[in-house]
Amino acid sequence: MNRIVDKEFFSENVVKLEVEAPLIAKARKPGNFVILRVSEKGERIPLTIAASDDKKGTITLIAQKVGVSTEKLAKMNVGDCLHDLVGPLGKATEIHKVGTILACGGGVGVAPLLPIVEGFKKAGNRVISVLAARNKDLIILEDEIRKWSDEVIIMTDDGSYGRKGLVTQGAEEVILREKVDECIAIGPAIMMKFTALLTKKYEIPTQASLNSIMVDGTGMCGACRVTVGGKTKFTCVDGPEFDAHQIDFDEMLMRLGGYREEEKAAFEQYCKIN
Amino acid sequence: MTTLAEYLKERREQEWRADLRKKLKGKERTDIPRVHMPEQNPNERVKYQNMEVNLGLSEEQALVEASRCMDCANPTCIEGCPVSINIPEFIKNIERKEYGLAAQTLKMTSALPAVCGRVCPQEKQCEEQCFYTTKLKKEPIAIGYLERFAADWERESGQMSVPECAPANGIKIATIGSGPASLSFAGDMAKLGYDVTVFEALHEIGGVLKYGIPEFRLPNSVVDVELDNLKQMGVKFVTNFIVGRTASFDDLKAEGFAGFFVASGAGLPRFMGIPGENYNGIMSSNEYLTRVNLMGAASDEYDTLVMRGKNVAVIGGGNTAMDSVRTAKRLGAERAMIVYRRSRVEMPARVEEVKHAEEEGVEFMNLANPIEYFADEKGRVNKMRVQFMELGEPDESGRRRPVPVEGADKDIDVDLVIVAVGVSPNPLIPSCLPELKVSRWGTIEVGDNMQSSIPVLFAGGDIVRGGATVILAMGDGRKAAASMHEYLTNEKK
Numbered sequence: 001m002n003r004i005v006d007k008e009f010f011s012e013n014v015v016k017l018e019v020e021a022p023l024i025a026k027a028r029k030p031g032n033f034v035i036l037r038v039s040e041k042g043e044r045i046p047l048t049i050a051a052s053d054d055k056k057g058t059i060t061l062i063a064q065k066v067g068v069s070t071e072k073l074a075k076m077n078v079g080d081c082l083h084d085l086v087g088p089l090g091k092a093t094e095i096h097k098v099g100t101i102l103a104c105g106g107g108v109g110v111a112p113l114l115p116i117v118e119g120f121k122k123a124g125n126r127v128i129s130v131l132a133a134r135n136k137d138l139i140i141l142e143d144e145i146r147k148w149s150d151e152v153i154i155m156t157d158d159g160s161y162g163r164k165g166l167v168t169q170g171a172e173e174v175i176l177r178e179k180v181d182e183c184i185a186i187g188p189a190i191m192m193k194f195t196a197l198l199t200k201k202y203e204i205p206t207q208a209s210l211n212s213i214m215v216d217g218t219g220m221c222g223a224c225r226v227t228v229g230g231k232t233k234f235t236c237v238d239g240p241e242f243d244a245h246q247i248d249f250d251e252m253l254m255r256l257g258g259y260r261e262e263e264k265a266a267f268e269q270y271c272k273i274n
Numbered sequence: 275m276t277t278l279a280e281y282l283k284e285r286r287e288q289e290w291r292a293d294l295r296k297k298l299k300g301k302e303r304t305d306i307p308r309v310h311m312p313e314q315n316p317n318e319r320v321k322y323q324n325m326e327v328n329l330g331l332s333e334e335q336a337l338v339e340a341s342r343c344m345d346c347a348n349p350t351c352i353e354g355c356p357v358s359i360n361i362p363e364f365i366k367n368i369e370r371k372e373y374g375l376a377a378q379t380l381k382m383t384s385a386l387p388a389v390c391g392r393v394c395p396q397e398k399q400c401e402e403q404c405f406y407t408t409k410l411k412k413e414p415i416a417i418g419y420l421e422r423f424a425a426d427w428e429r430e431s432g433q434m435s436v437p438e439c440a441p442a443n444g445i446k447i448a449t450i451g452s453g454p455a456s457l458s459f460a461g462d463m464a465k466l467g468y469d470v471t472v473f474e475a476l477h478e479i480g481g482v483l484k485y486g487i488p489e490f491r492l493p494n495s496v497v498d499v500e501l502d503n504l505k506q507m508g509v510k511f512v513t514n515f516i517v518g519r520t521a522s523f524d525d526l527k528a529e530g531f532a533g534f535f536v537a538s539g540a541g542l543p544r545f546m547g548i549p550g551e552n553y554n555g556i557m558s559s560n561e562y563l564t565r566v567n568l569m570g571a572a573s574d575e576y577d578t579l580v581m582r583g584k585n586v587a588v589i590g591g592g593n594t595a596m597d598s599v600r601t602a603k604r605l606g607a608e609r610a611m612i613v614y615r616r617s618r619v620e621m622p623a624r625v626e627e628v629k630h631a632e633e634e635g636v637e638f639m640n641l642a643n644p645i646e647y648f649a650d651e652k653g654r655v656n657k658m659r660v661q662f663m664e665l666g667e668p669d670e671s672g673r674r675r676p677v678p679v680e681g682a683d684k685d686i687d688v689d690l691v692i693v694a695v696g697v698s699p700n701p702l703i704p705s706c707l708p709e710l711k712v713s714r715w716g717t718i719e720v721g722d723n724m725q726s727s728i729p730v731l732f733a734g735g736d737i738v739r740g741g742a743t744v745i746l747a748m749g750d751g752r753k754a755a756a757s758m759h760e761y762l763t764n765e766k767k
Contacts, residue, residue, distance in 0.1 A: 023520050037477060041570060043577040044477075069577050084477040086514040215569065215578075218475050218516070219700050220485075220541040221561035225552060232545060232552065237701060251552055254653035258554035262579045 002036075002082035005058055011137040013065040014108055015074045016050075022057030024049070024087045030095060030115035031209065031241055034059070034087030035217040038076065042083060043069040046214045048112030048240070049088065050141070062111035062140065067263045068270045089217050090240045093207070095119040099181035102174055102204070103129040103149070104167050104195050106187020110141050112209055113186045114148075120184075121148040128180075129153070130170040132191070136161035167191055168198045175202050182206070185244060189256055193249035200245045208244035210235045213258060227251050282349065282360065291366050295345050304406070308413040309339040316633040323572045323604045324489035327630055328392070331416075336423040340369040343415045346405050351417060354403035356749025357384045357458065361400055365420055374435065377428035380421060381437050385461030385504060386454060386483075386748065388429060388496045391422025393487060394745045395624050429499050436506045440467035445762065448473060448531045450517045450703060453481020454744040455537035455735030457504060458751030464507040466759050471510040471531075473517050475702070478568060481539055482744070485568040486560070488597050490604070491627075518706025523731075533730050533758050536718060537751065540736035541700025545693055546589070550647030555581055555655035559590070559598045559694035566601055583690025586610045587658055589644055590694035591621040596628065598692040599636050607690070611637035613644060615663050615676040641665070641676065645683065647691065658688045697741050707731075715740055723757035724750060732758050 006018035024034060033048040051060040065074050076082070093116050101120045105113040110131055121127045127148060132155040133139045139154060139161055146152050153170040154162025163170065167187070174180060175198075183206040185195040192208040199206040212224035212235040224235035227248035233239065276284070285291070312329040319325045331339065343365045351361045360379055367376035380387035396418035401407060404414035428434060445468050449456045452474040460470045478484050483497045505511070517523065523534065543558030545551055562580065570576030586602040588595050591614035602610045612631070614621060617640050621628060632638070641663045648657040662682035665674035699716040711719045711727035717740045718733040720726050726733050734750025736742060 027520060027522075041576045043569070072577075084514050086475060086477070086516065086520070088519055089516070215561055215564055216476060216485075218541060218702055220543070221564050222543045222545065222558040223561045225545070227552060232547070234542070237542075255552065255554060257652065258654075259579055259581070262581070266577075266579060 002085040004076055004078050004080050004082070005056075007076075007078050010062070010140045014138065014140060015063055015065070017061050017063070017073075017076070018058050019061060019082060019085065020057060021059050021085055021087075024085070025052040025054050025057050025059050028052050028059065028088040029092035030119040031090060031093035031112070032088035033090050033112075033217070033240060034061070034085055035089065035214070036061075036073075036082045036086075037084040038069065038072045039083050042072065044084075044215060044217065045069050045073065046089075046211075046217050046236075048209070050111035050114050051144075062108055064108045067267050071267070071270065086217075090236060091238070093119065093184075093241055095123050097124045100126040100128065100179060102171060102180045102183040103127060104132070104171050104183065104185040104187070104191075105129065105145070106132045106167055106191035107134075107138060108140065109187030109191070109209075110139075110145065113184070114141055114144055116184055116186075117145055118148040126150050128174050130155060130167055130174070131162075132156070132167035132170065132187070134158065166194070168194050171195060172198055175199070175204065180204050183244075184208075189249055189253045192244060192247075193253070196244035196247065196249065206244040207241045208247060209241045210239055210247070210252065212240075212252065213256065226255070278358070282352070285360060285363050286345065286347070290370060291345060291363070294366055294370055298341060300344060303342050303344055304410060304412065306338060306342045308342070309335045309416050309419065311416075311419055313630075316635075319490065320603050320634050322490070323566065323601065324493065326493055327490050330426055331419050331423045336368055336420060337371070339416050339420055340365050342406075343369070344405055350403040350405065350408065351400040351415075354400040356399070356745050357752050359383050359400075359421075361417055364424060365415065365417070368420055368424060373424055373427040374431065374433070376424035378435050378437075380424060381435065381503075383752065384748065385458045385751075386500045386744075387421055388425035388500055389454070389483060389492060390745055390748070391418055391425050392492050392496070394418055395743060397625065399745065429496070434499065434503055434506070436503065437461070437465055439465050439507055442469065442508070443467040444469060445533075446471065446529070446531045447533045447535070447758070448517065448526055449535040449537065451475075451481055451536070451538040451735070451737075452479040452511065453483065453537060453539050453735060453747065455747035455751040456481070456535065457501070458748035459535045459537065459734070459755045460509045460751075461504055461507065462752050462755035463759070464504065464509050466755070468759075469508070471512060473515045474511065474513045475516045475538075476568070477513050479511050479513060485564045486594065486597070488563065488567055488601055490600065491597065516702065518703055523707060533762055534732070535751070535754050535758065536703055536726070536731060536733040536737055537735040537747065538700050538703045538737050540697035540739075540741045541702070542698040543693070544696045544698055546644070546695060548645055548647070550649065550655070551693070553647055553649040553655040554653050555583065555649075555689055556647060556691040556693065557581070559588070559594045559692050560697065562598055562692045563594070563601065566605070572605060580605070581690055582606055583688070584608045585686075585688045586690045586692065587613050587644070587686070587688045588692045588694055589613050590696070591616065591623055592694060592696075593623045593627055595692075595694035596623045596631050598694050600631055600634055602690065602692065603634050603636060609637065610635070611639050613639045613642050613660060615641065615643040616673060617641055617665060620673045643676065643678075644691075648685075655688060655691055658686050658691060660684055660686060697736070699737050699740055703737070723760075724754035725757060725761065729761070
């Protein structure tokens with residue numbers, strides 16, 4: 001169960017894993033996520049499903065090394081089995097024909113963006129994707145995104161690939177150039193915050209997919225709570241996608257940092273031993 | 275068919291029980307004082323998250339306590355038990371030193387006797403209905419302690435009896451969730467010969483028994499042995515599986531499942547909706563206890579972390595609040611306090627839990643309610659404003675309603691706040707079944723027989739009740755099993 005059948009490093013810290021999970025592969029929809037544990041004493045790690053292969057019975061997950069648990073996950077090899085894997089969780093993305101979709105992805109946020117881009121394209125929309133990262137190495141899944149986009153704009157902070165600049169610059173160009181009916185933004189909270197501010201200015205309905213801290217992922221703990229339109233919501237069961245113009249991103253950024261010091265200390269300890 | 279009363283009478287007339295009754299005069303029995311549960315020293319036990327507080331009765335203590343029981347002709351205690359344990363029979367088995375038979379008596383109707391002997395609020399159930407309480411106005415027989423004694427004796431003997439099961443009928447039944455309601459249901463259905471599979475969303479079986487109740491009150495090893503007993507009875511367990519998501523109800527029907535019992539619990543923690551409640555360092559009791567109990571966050575060997583605090587406030591007055599505040603004490607809090615809006619008398623927690631918390635140095639700030647939180651520049655809570663309350667007229671629950679005292683509030687330094695003000699039903703399962711009737715609170719609506727608006731689907735425990743006890747959930751499980759059996763039997767005809 002949960003055997004890793006393929007593994008590829010996109011960059012030093014970003015890894016793609018293809019995992020045997022026939023039931024999840026069959027049931028999952030764009031926007032859904034899974035929770036996995038690497039070992040018996042491991043953390044529950046939420047990861048959005050990037051792709052699935054119904055025939056092979058596999059799902060594709062993309063993880064970025066940020067601490068002890070993701071470091072351990074990245075060390076797993078083809079043939080190894082994840083200790084636990086459950087899903088699909090979260091509400092699926094509402095996909096329909098709206099016209100032109102602007103899909104903004106930052107860093108590993110491009111992974112959860114991929115099935116959504118695919119879904120919107122298949123539903124008959126014009127899809128323009130803006131992929132952004134710090135540098136060339138951190139741009140992932142470009143070919144896959146291209147397959148389902150009418151146009152792809154690449155932005156890098158250092159200009160090492162595509163154009164130099166932030167995701168919002170690429171997005172604004174598109175908005176100024178043509179009519180955009182809906183936007184979806186997935187990436188670091190700060191990137192989603194500024195994308196939301198931009199699209200609000202132009203009154204473009206925007207969804208953002210949040211990567212809150214979670215424990216169980218089934219609504220039980222409330223660790224993932226986020227304020228949307230002045231109300232507390234649980235990312236795991238009410239989301240992960242919300243109206244980006246209603247999300248309190250500053251609170252979300254603050255909450256994402258809740259365990260930063262403890263996590264840093266745990267990671268340093270882990271690196272010392274290993 | 276014999277009625278329960280006839281059955282109990284028949285059992286009571288067995289020769290050994292009649293003889294045992296004659297052994298001591300009534301007065302000799304009633305003169306014996308109630309036994310005290312031996313406990314771990316508070317100063318020692320607060321150092322460990324997994325050191326059980328109640329140590330269990332010694333054999334001598336159990337024998338004396340068992341001899342207090344009058345073996346009443348009309349055992350009202352049983353009426354107080356949601357799973358109808360034949361209480362006099364198990365106690366009299368202890369009195370005649372047939373401890374294994376005592377355990378078997380428990381297991382005839384309870385799937386989790388070692389659990390119930392530890393966490394049931396007996397003082398509000400069997401012991402409240404005991405002859406000693408109702409007629410003699412004396413302290414009741416310590417039924418809970420004796421239940422634990424019998425169950426522990428069997429477990430420690432290493433020779434667990436497996437309850438007798440009817441021949442397999444080949445009918446597949448799914449039960450959703452693996453907490454007390456589901457386990458109780460699974461046990462009864464297995465006894466009736468059904469092929470039962472328990473589906474659990476988390477990576478561990480046991481539900482609230484594992485993620486919620488701390489090990490100092492209920493060791494995991496005790497739960498595991500009871501789970502093993504169910505496995506011996508043929509019950510299958512599947513973890514990491516969300517019915518309705520991983521596979522749909524229709525998928526399972528296609529695989530031959532003929533009946534479903536939904537006992538997915540009261541998943542969603544409630545918050546108070548007051549300013550600052552989303553600051554870091556403020557979390558639900560569910561999150562706090564799950565991190566510590568299920569994920570092992572108190573130990574360095576486990577990867578999951580939990581925020582620690584020097585000044586910890588736990589909001590609420592129930593058992594979960596007590597579990598949380600005592601956990602905080604064990605994780606190094608210098609000051610751990612309960613902040614509760616009513617007074618001590620209205621507190622829903624068991625008297626024993628409150629007593630244990632007090633012994634461990636927990637402070638109680640009653641008639642106080644948080645109204646706002648404040649945080650440092652990083653967003654970590656550092657202060658809590660409480661509004662002091664007084665008791666007004668009784669509300670619909672019969673308890674006097676707390677009302678704010680004008681102008682009486684205070685700021686208190688806190689760096690960790692655990693919100694334990696109740697839970698709402700988990701929406702995950704109902705959201706997968708649009709045709710399922712739910713109340714406006716999100717609980718599944720069932721009839722007296724626990725059957726939902728979908729005939730093959732029964733439900734029980736907190737997903738129906740919205741937040742209750744282990745034993746009430748188990749009672750629901752038993753009731754649902756009997757009803758589903760009847761329903762499926764009639765369907766076949």
